[in-house]
Amino acid sequence: MPTLTRWFVKTSLLFFFLAxxxxxxxxxxxxxxxxxxxxxxxxxxxxxxLVGWVTQLIFGVVYWMFPKYTLERPRRSxxxxxAVYLLINLGLLLRLVAEPYHTLNPxxxxxxxxxxxxxxxxxxxxxxxxxxxGRVKEK
Amino acid sequence: MPALTAWAIRLALLYLLVGFTFGGLxxxxxxVPLRPALWSLLPAHIxxxxxxxxxxxxxxxxFWILPRFRGGSRGPAWLAWLxxxxxxxxxxxxxxxxxxGLSASLTLAGRLAQALAALLFGVYAWRRVKPSGA
Numbered sequence: 001m002p003t004l005t006r007w008f009v010k011t012s013l014l015f016f017f018l019a020x021x022x023x024x025x026x027x028x029x030x031x032x033x034x035x036x037x038x039x040x041x042x043x044x045x046x047x048x049x050l051v052g053w054v055t056q057l058i059f060g061v062v063y064w065m066f067p068k069y070t071l072e073r074p075r076r077s078x079x080x081x082x083a084v085y086l087l088i089n090l091g092l093l094l095r096l097v098a099e100p101y102h103t104l105n106p107x108x109x110x111x112x113x114x115x116x117x118x119x120x121x122x123x124x125x126x127x128x129x130x131x132x133x134g135r136v137k138e139k
Numbered sequence: 140m141p142a143l144t145a146w147a148i149r150l151a152l153l154y155l156l157v158g159f160t161f162g163g164l165x166x167x168x169x170x171v172p173l174r175p176a177l178w179s180l181l182p183a184h185i186x187x188x189x190x191x192x193x194x195x196x197x198x199x200x201x202f203w204i205l206p207r208f209r210g211g212s213r214g215p216a217w218l219a220w221l222x223x224x225x226x227x228x229x230x231x232x233x234x235x236x237x238x239x240g241l242s243a244s245l246t247l248a249g250r251l252a253q254a255l256a257a258l259l260f261g262v263y264a265w266r267r268v269k270p271s272g273a
Contacts, residue, residue, distance in 0.1 A: 054193060067140065095166070102170060114170025118163040125159030129152045136152070138145045 001064055004081050008060025011089060015052025019045060040100040051121070052092050059084060059128055066135040080131045084124045091120030140203050143216060147199035147223050154191030154230070158184055182237025190253060191230045198222070198260055205267040214267060222259035229253035 001009075022045045029038055063081050068074035075081060098113035140148075161184035168177045202219050213219075232249030235241060 050188070050193075058193070058196060098170070099166075111170035111172075115167045118166035118170070121166075122159050122163035125155055129156050132152060133149070136145050136148045137140065138142045139140060 002075065002078075004078065004085060005060040005064040007085055008056055008063065011085075012053050012056040012060065015048050015056065015092075019048035019053055022048065037100070037104055040103040044096050044099055047092065047095060051088065056088060059088070062132055066132065067137050067139070069135050076131050076134060080127050084128045084131065087120045087124035087127065091117045091124060094120065141213065141216075143219055143223065144199045144203040147195055147202070150227065151192050151196040151199065154187045154195065158187035158192055161187065179238050179240070183234035186230055186234040186237065190226065190233075195223070195226060198226070201260075201264060205264060206269055206271045206273070207267070215263065218259055218263035222256045222263060225252045225259060226256035229256060 022041060025034065025038060026042060026045055028034055063075060069076040094113055094117040098110055098117060101108070102110050102114055161180040164173070164177055165180060165184060167173065198219075202213065202216075207213055229249045229252030232245050232252060234249075236243070236245035236249060
């Protein structure tokens with residue numbers, strides 16, 4: 001398994017755990033008197049699970065197991081692969097902090113962090129598709 | 140990889156790109172308001188990423204790597220082709236109905252198509268879930 005895949009898979013496992021932990025906290029609000037601000041973390045929960053865990057795991061496994069691009073460049077561009085890893089995780093981590101903060105303090109002027117998070121994650125998706133497209137080959 | 144897998148994965152990658160684009164616009168708009176109408180993209184964002192990207196990729200991979208029958212056959216592939224056609228029809232019906240506020244019966248038709256896709260793929264794949272070489 002390539003180094004980049006190991007980073008993708010291990011990071012996705014961390015997000016899986018953290019997402020379910022957050023899901024537990026969100027569910028516990030109905031049973032215990034937890035702080036109201038936790039409700040602002042609901043979108044973060046969905047995206048930690050679906051982007052941080054599911055999509056990131058798929059990205060890592062696809063990078064590893066899809067057919068070779070060429071014999072000389074079997075995984076097309078490792079640099080682009082690492083860019084995908086950094087962009088998706090930076091974008092998601094930024095969202096984890098900025099989205100609840102912006103929801104609770106909309107006048108604080110931190111909305112641009114959400115916009116930056118959006119751009120980083122979108123670039124990750126774009127670079128992943130570019131790096132993967134040529135490896136989808138019929139045999 | 141077989142032709143069906145290649146086509147389904149290409150479609151899944153396009154759904155990923157469009158779904159991420161919609162999601163990116165929504166998140167951007169949440170932080171720096173652009174146009175309130177962007178919120179109408181939410182149903183398409185969810186549908187493209189959950190069914191068009193994730194579910195389709197998983198089914199495409201299953202068609203490719205599940206154990207084959209003796210002689211290397213993948214069995215009645217037409218069933219799987221039909222499943223993918225129904226899945227994509229369902230994605231578009233649900234996404235368009237949700238994002239453009241169209242009739243709820245279109246959403247229902249879309250969900251029906253998706254359920255049919257799951258049934259067809261399940262029937263197709265059932266006998267391929269077996270020990271290798273059996």
